[in-house]
Amino acid sequence: MQSLLVSTRKGLFELLAHSAGAWTIAAHHFPGEPVSQTFTDALTGHWFAALRLGHFGVKLYRSTDRGKSWQEMACPALPPQPTQGFWADDPTPWSVEMIWSFAATGPAHQRRLWAGTMPAAVFYSDDGGQSWTLCDSFWRDEKRKQWMGGGNDYPGLHTLLVNPVDESHLTAAISCGGIWESRDAGCSWQSIGQGFKADFVPPELISEPNVQDPHRVSRCTAQPAVMWTQLHFGLYRSEDHGQHWQQLQGHPEIGDFGFPILADPVNPERGWVVPAQSDTHRYAPGARMCVARTDDAGKTWQVFRSGLPQQSYDLIYRHGLTLSADGQALAIASTTGNLWLSSDAGQQWHQISQHLPPINAVMFAAN
Amino acid sequence: MVTVEFANSLQRHKPCPPQQVSSGSLAQVLNAAFTAEPSLRHYVLDDQGHIRKHVAVFIDSQIHLPRDAMAQPVRDGCKVLVIQSLTGG
Numbered sequence: 001m002q003s004l005l006v007s008t009r010k011g012l013f014e015l016l017a018h019s020a021g022a023w024t025i026a027a028h029h030f031p032g033e034p035v036s037q038t039f040t041d042a043l044t045g046h047w048f049a050a051l052r053l054g055h056f057g058v059k060l061y062r063s064t065d066r067g068k069s070w071q072e073m074a075c076p077a078l079p080p081q082p083t084q085g086f087w088a089d090d091p092t093p094w095s096v097e098m099i100w101s102f103a104a105t106g107p108a109h110q111r112r113l114w115a116g117t118m119p120a121a122v123f124y125s126d127d128g129g130q131s132w133t134l135c136d137s138f139w140r141d142e143k144r145k146q147w148m149g150g151g152n153d154y155p156g157l158h159t160l161l162v163n164p165v166d167e168s169h170l171t172a173a174i175s176c177g178g179i180w181e182s183r184d185a186g187c188s189w190q191s192i193g194q195g196f197k198a199d200f201v202p203p204e205l206i207s208e209p210n211v212q213d214p215h216r217v218s219r220c221t222a223q224p225a226v227m228w229t230q231l232h233f234g235l236y237r238s239e240d241h242g243q244h245w246q247q248l249q250g251h252p253e254i255g256d257f258g259f260p261i262l263a264d265p266v267n268p269e270r271g272w273v274v275p276a277q278s279d280t281h282r283y284a285p286g287a288r289m290c291v292a293r294t295d296d297a298g299k300t301w302q303v304f305r306s307g308l309p310q311q312s313y314d315l316i317y318r319h320g321l322t323l324s325a326d327g328q329a330l331a332i333a334s335t336t337g338n339l340w341l342s343s344d345a346g347q348q349w350h351q352i353s354q355h356l357p358p359i360n361a362v363m364f365a366a367n
Numbered sequence: 368m369v370t371v372e373f374a375n376s377l378q379r380h381k382p383c384p385p386q387q388v389s390s391g392s393l394a395q396v397l398n399a400a401f402t403a404e405p406s407l408r409h410y411v412l413d414d415q416g417h418i419r420k421h422v423a424v425f426i427d428s429q430i431h432l433p434r435d436a437m438a439q440p441v442r443d444g445c446k447v448l449v450i451q452s453l454t455g456g
């Protein structure tokens with residue numbers, strides 16, 4: 001039975017599909033606690049839930065029985081901040097405030113779990129989350145001082161992608177610190193991304209990769225060189241693992257602002273976005289919810305509204321759009337507590353819930 | 368000795384009954400109080416060992432600030448109270 005995990009301001013909701021279109025809330029984990037992100041590892045079967053307690057900080061839980069029970073694990077933590085030298089006046093706190101992204105690499109018996117955080121840092125664990133190691137060269141890269149917060153007080157690393165052909169090749173996206181990659185399993189990192197145009201910095205920095213605000217990056221599993229990103233301003237697509245990006249024209253009816261973007265896992269020319277009305281409004285364009293899909297690598301977009309409210313002030317966060325592993329079901333979840341599903345690649349939508357707490361992230365659990 | 372007490376909102380996450388610990392700096396007093404439940408430390412202190420932004424520590428009736436002043440002496444007979452700040456709600 002398929003599970004949908006919904007990370008909200010007031011706990012983690014687990015929904016189960018009983019039949020086509022019939023989903024119910026099967027469990028409410030961590031009631032009342034803010035959940036920033038979840039991860040389910042298809043290889044080990046383990047589930048992870050990252051909490052961001054209002055008073056007591058970031059916490060990490062693991063379940064080895066698909067949510068029946070949870071064990072608190074160690075949290076990634078930053079080292080003591082130097083009191084002298086380049087980092088002594090770092091305005092970014094050296095304390096993890098949120099776990100925002102996960103990934104996993106390696107065979108089941110040597111599984112490595114990765115975590116991306118706010119402030120933007122990368123950690124890995126080789127013991128299922130019992131201990132964590134900081135990717136130190138990334139954290140101490142002096143380019144980090146040019147980063148800014150994006151929708152948060154500090155820069156945050158919200159996307160970690162693994163190249164399925166070469167798992168030592170990792171891609172990270174930071175708001176606002178651009179896109180970075182490691183070709184040696186996290187030992188060294190490079191800022192990448194030519195072709196972007198940031199409109200929120202001085203003109204001489206517009207194309208500087210290190211200051212960009214990629215709201216989300218998604219990769220085509222079957223052709224991993226193909227990546228898509230919803231930048232703060234603009235939609236972009238790459239065919240060389242994110243080295244170079246081509247700007248796409250959004251649909252004139254809905255523009256090109258928003259947070260989530262999703263690559264089809266098989267078809268490199270298909271992708272989805274859930275647009276929002278500019279960064280000054282941040283709700284559905286014209287207060288009319290829609291999802292847009294391209295089937296021709298972003299040359300044209302179809303706008304789908306069937307089943308979505310046409311008087312609505314929902315915003316879909318960057319982790320609020322997801323696709324099931326079999327590619328059959330899409331889900332979107334909003335800051336207003338609405339949750340919709342589509343079983344036909346986004347053309348028709350069914351409302352699953354309209355009374356959830358504000359939703360941070362949604363994902364189908366790996367089977 | 369110093370009495371260390373934790374608010375109910377923290378006991379919801381971790382067992383932390385009132386404790387009697389030796390006097391010393393605030394860091395030493397809190398570390399001693401974390402001995403029985405080491406994971407409690409990360410609920411009260413951040414990665415730098417400072418009082419979390421949305422946690423309030425009182426020494427007797429006085430809120431302790433700044434949050435990174437962990438060398439503050441806590442004398443015998445004092446009570447340290449660890450509660451949640453309303454700012455983090």
